[in-house]
Amino acid sequence: MATSPATAERKKVYSICGMCAVRCPIEVEVEHGRVVWIQGNPHDKGMGTSLCAKGSAGIALEYDTERPQHPMIRTGERGAGQWRRASWDEALDFIAEKLLKIIDEDGGQAIALSDRGGPFNDLTKSFLKSLGSPNYFNHDVTCGRNTHHASRSILGLGRTGTGYDIKNTKHIVLFGRNMLESFKVKEAKQLIDALDAGAKMTYIDPRATLTAAKATRYWRIRPNTEYALALALANHLIKNNLYDAEFVRHYCTGFEELVDFIQPYTPEWAEQETGVPADEIKQAAVELSQDKPHVIIHPGWMTARHRQSFYTSRMVYVLNVLLGAFEAKGGLFLVKDPGAVGKKGLKSLGADIPAPEAKRVDGAGWKLKHIDPGPGLLNLMYQAIDTGDPYPIRAYFAYRHDPLLALPDPEEQKRILAKVDLLVSIDVNYSETAWFADVILPEATYLERSNILATEKGLKPAFRVRHQAVEPLYDSRPAWWIFTELVKLVGRGEYFPYEDITDMWDHQLQGTGVKIEDFAAKGSVGLVTDPVWLDRDELPFKTPSGRIELVSSVLTEAGFPSLAPYESPPAPVPGEFRLLFGRTGVHAHGQSINNPYLNEIMPTNVLWINTAKAKELGLADGDWVEVTGHGEKATVRANVTDFIHPEAVFALHGFGRSVPAQTRAYNRGLGDHRFQKGLLLDGCPVGGGLKLTECLVKVKKAQPPAGGK
Secondary structure, three states, X not given: OOOOOOOOOEEEEEEEOOOOOOXXXXXXXXXOOEEEEEEEOOOOOOOOOOOOHHHHOHHHHHOOOOOXXXXXXXXXXXXXXXXXXXXXXXXXXXXXXXHHHHHHHHOHHHEEEEEOOOOOOHHHHHHHHHHOOOOEEEXXXXXXXXXXXXXXXXXXXXXXXXEEOHHHOOEEEEEXXXXXXXXXXXXXXXXXXXXXXOOXXXXXXXXXXXXXXXXXXXXXXXXXXXXXXXXXXXXXXXXXXXXXXXXXXXXXXXXXXXXXXXXXXXXXXXXHHHOOOHHHHHHHHHHHHHHOOOEEEEOOOHHHOOOXXXXXHXXXXXXXXXXXXXXXXXOEEEOEOHHHHOOOOOOXXXXXXXXXXXXOOOOEOOOEOOOOOOOOOHHHHHHHXXXXXXXXXXXXXXXXXXXXXXXXXXXXXXXXXXXXXXXXXXEOOOOHHHHHOOEEEEEOOOOOOXXXXXXXXXXXXXXXXXXXXXXXXXXXXXXXXXXXXXXHHOOOHHHOOOOOHHHHHHHHOOOOOOOHHHHOOOOEEEOOOOOOOOOOOOOOOOOOOOOEEOOOHHXXXXXXXXXXXXXXXXXXXXXXXXXXXXXXXXXXXXHHOOOHHHHHHOOOOOEEEEHXXXXXXOOOXXXXXXXXXXXXXXXXXXXXXXXXXXXXXXXXXXXXXXXXXXXXXXXXXXXXXXXXXXXXXXXXXXXXXXXXXXXXXXXXXXXXXXXXX
């Protein structure tokens, strides 16, 4: 742990932010045991001292009295909010007793866990492995699953297997990737630097976000028609020989099939589907060709959430291939891990634990051979709980993950979760899932805990550490301690023989030549000095053929087409709108809605509605509106604007909270997830992602709610 010179009363700690899933490097200033300042880590050149609003509000999280302060065991019905305080010994014994019974009766595979993924999940995976369970999940069915599998089907690499050299790009196309609001600080800075240097940006979204405001070209596309636009761009590139023929010849299989398939999807056809003028589509294709290979077509996240989004993302990767944008400065690069630069990577905590005998409960990797078994498909865990097929799931840990807020249809989730014998929430917040759990275990905040070491992959791979900055304010504990104690209590202590986080660090660093002391000066240890670029003539794609598969052998074997015909989404009937959701730079979805600082800045959400549609409904800007659909309703204010497509309405995600312990967020705003009835198990059969933007609602003028909030 790094300290300022001279005194222990004032010190600087280099660590990793925990206010959202990006986990930016930070410098924490501590005085007399209290956090007094947080900024970006100045030793990270891409970061500097910059920090977003969420990162700055870490101090408010630390000293918030409305976070869980001690273990709690449920005393009433699930969700009733009736709890009793418990000691850590009592709470962990309670959990361990139930786990032992479940393991004895149905085996360790009857235990599942989900988290938000990220660089520290070796801990949770190894915890499950020690119990004999393969059933680790992350949140990605509601995020980038379709994009991930689209990338795998073409490149043999997942979504994070490629990175983006944004700062040096000449033209970036963003399919709903709202970089300047749902942002990574370093990525946002790179984008601004690129634009300042003369790069073009084409932004595609039914709603004009802040990123759209910086765009060279903004297309207000008809909702869920991005596939048509991507097809038309590919059509124009191929028909007019604007693509990188040498790159395609050298690396690709299936190009002839693509040429035949793309014939009918002209810019003129796409204009009728998307509302984007054909001439503009053609001009964009010409500009991209002129700037190739220093271009980026970003597959985004919001494009990963509708009926044909897998094929949208797949065609976006095809566009990058046609432009030869791989391993080119200003384009996409293949992400390098320690092994790629001749270094030994961190040793997994689970490296010496026997692999579970059971197959994954969701079928990923065996029944669904085209699905990556690593993070699985969380929605199919619910199906297994409900049916017992292929075997029962009786215990579920939600670790810093709130599926009742993140996944569709919380009432259906509750019906299913009521069937498990044990539901445990480990979190720094009172989440919706925590309020429905049997046990709440308060995790120490990211400022109060250290984590296992993490690997940063990219052009310059490195190891990173989150250092504890202050002692826990309440009776909370770090996750590494919680999971270690549970493993010991169920008699598997030989798999987690750790007494302190330093023992875990020593295990991870075996054979790397790096010592934990090496992290003190900067918070990270770089494995190379200069960015590593590969020879463009010898790129290592990991498909079965070793080449870029425009027609995927994996999809063909699984019975799915690689090039699927476009299906036009039906327009909403009069009075209905497609409910879209997204992010703001102020909040990290539902994670920060109750944060004292951030809630003051943005205490609720509003409903974006198109000006012409609002006029038809007799609505003015700021009016109260009632949103109804699928047996749900909510009342919020209207944001009447030209900057959203007439077929859609939009609300920021994370609001509509139902936990009274979060007094600032309680019952404020509209929760889009509540309207997504019937979508919990309606995943894309090819990519696995949920179809969250296939939700229709009605809107009408309303009376102000009681209290007017």
